[in-house]
Amino acid sequence: MNRRQRWNRTERPPIVIMALGVVGVMFLALPIIGLLIRTPWSDLGSLLADDVVLDALQISLVASVAATLISFCIGVPIAFLLARTDFRGKSLVRALVLLPIVLPPVVGGAALLFALGRRGVVGGPLYDATGIVLPFSIWGVIVAVTFVAMPFVVITVEAGLRSIDGRYEGAAESLGAGRWTVLRRVTIPLIMPSLASGLALTWARAFGEFGATLTFAGNVQGRTQTMPLAVFVALESNRNAAIAMSLVMVAVSLAVLVLLRDRWWGVS
Amino acid sequence: MHRARPTATATGVARVAVVLALCAAIVAGCSTNKETSTLLVSVAASLEPAFQEIASDFETQVPGVVVDINSGGSNSLAAQIIEGAPVDVFASANSEAMEDVLYWHAATGPVQTFALNSVVIAVPPGNPASVSGLEDFGNENLFIGLCLPAVPCGSYARESLASAGVVASVDTEEPNVRSLTLKIESGEIDAGIVYTSDVVAAAGSVDSILIPDEHNVDVRYPIAVVSADESGVAAAFVAFVMSDDGREILASFGFELP
Secondary structure, three states: OOOOOOOOOOOOOOHHHHHHHHHHHHHHHHHHHHHHHHOOHHHHHHHHOOHHHHHHHHHHHHHHHHHHHHHHHHHHHHHHHHHHOOOOOHHHHHHHHHHHHHOOHHHHHHHHHHHHOOOOOOHHHHHHHHOOOOOOOHHHHHHHHHHHHHHHHHHHHHHHHHHOOHHHHHHHHHOOOOHHHHHHHHHHHHHHHHHHHHHHHHHHHHHOOOHHHHHHHOOOOOOOOOHHHHHHHHHHHOHHHHHHHHHHHHHHHHHHHHHHHHHHHOOO | OOOOHHHHHHHHHHHHHHHHHHHHHHHHHOOOOOOOEEEEEEEEHHHHHHHHHHHHHHHHHOOOEEEEEEEEOHHHHHHHHHOOOOOOEEEOOOHHHHHHHHHHOOOOOOOEEEEEEOEEEEEOOOOOOOOOOHHHHHOOOOOEEEEOOOOHHHHHHHHHHHHOOOOOOOOEEEOOHHHHHHHHHOOOOOEEEEEHHHHHHHOOOOEEEEOOHHHOOOEEEEEEEOOOOOOOHHHHHHHHHHOHHHHHHHHHOOOEOO
């Protein structure tokens, strides 16, 4: 960090900031501590070796990775449109992008059902023409988690695009680089940190998605039951299994967020 | 900055105090209205519409009391109470969840049965898949939904299917009867098993097919006060549910009465 700072890193920050920051950190850490205290450590292995857990973990990983790839393919272009072009209805598009973040996921899931379900506006004709039914399949899970998680990569990449210095791209162009070369060799490397953090957030949100998945894709073990759904189901029947699975979710999510942070954000 | 340091720390402390006081005031502001007392009532998802009406009638009869209805699967409601949720009254859709609460957490009032129910096959309006009875639940070409085995509506449904000798080919296991009903209403599920009262509550947005008595189940709803209830308001609420007024509302929502 070579930008000038208001207080030095080695110096104490203002006491207000410090006190409120500590309260904030405690607030975030407390539930995790609660989880750790309740964890049945001695039974952890047998609880996690269960078919329900392995099936759910597999579905969660497949769906969240697929959602991240789809978000990269269709979410990043939205970010480019929002950051680089002017068009009518742009503020509407931006609101639309933010909507899945602020909507209760259950509402998103119900809306998806009405649009893409077997009797939905688009899902109905799709079913009549091809026999494809999105709900109650892994495809439904992917659609649901992508809907909820994609906004994160759009807003992060848009912010990244806005913050880069346009002169680098201008210089590349003036040296004869074509649009794709500029994009590939200049723009994308420059936005790499925001792209990576956006994709990591998208993945993490998809991995933890619950409400839209349940509402749109339903819940059957080995077919549509993701980790969050399995945790929810186990809370009704087998508390220790629910805690063990929650621990796996915390561990996997933390591992990915911390590793990606070190790798891409360049924080040592 | 260094020159001003001692003063900066002093004003810093003052600022912390001000900010903390503000935070405290905001938190306190939400709960210092002395005139009203709030009753938290946890009810099984199938009871929710009836209890909303019971609650608003009770609020009119007993001024100064606000009744909050917390609805969900009976077992998760029981878990919330056992974990210390400040619930005053618990109305469950099965006796197991109530027994769990009684075992882990003292109830102060007696447990009373206040409503009865049965199960029924629910299909989308017009029954597009021409479902005729429990035997259709084994058809793999239909989209079949049930509640989770761990929640009452799911265990009752499986009890009913087992007694008819049907192995269901299930496409979704829903956490509660409301989310199952949504999928039936929207036509995504061809058939599901719900409470008779749900079909009444859904009023025309789903059609129903009766399950004969020999394959049906006896659903009994227990209710009890589960807080210290020093003011007696919780006991009054239970009494209201058991009264003629309460029974009339329950009957209008399709429940049978004990």
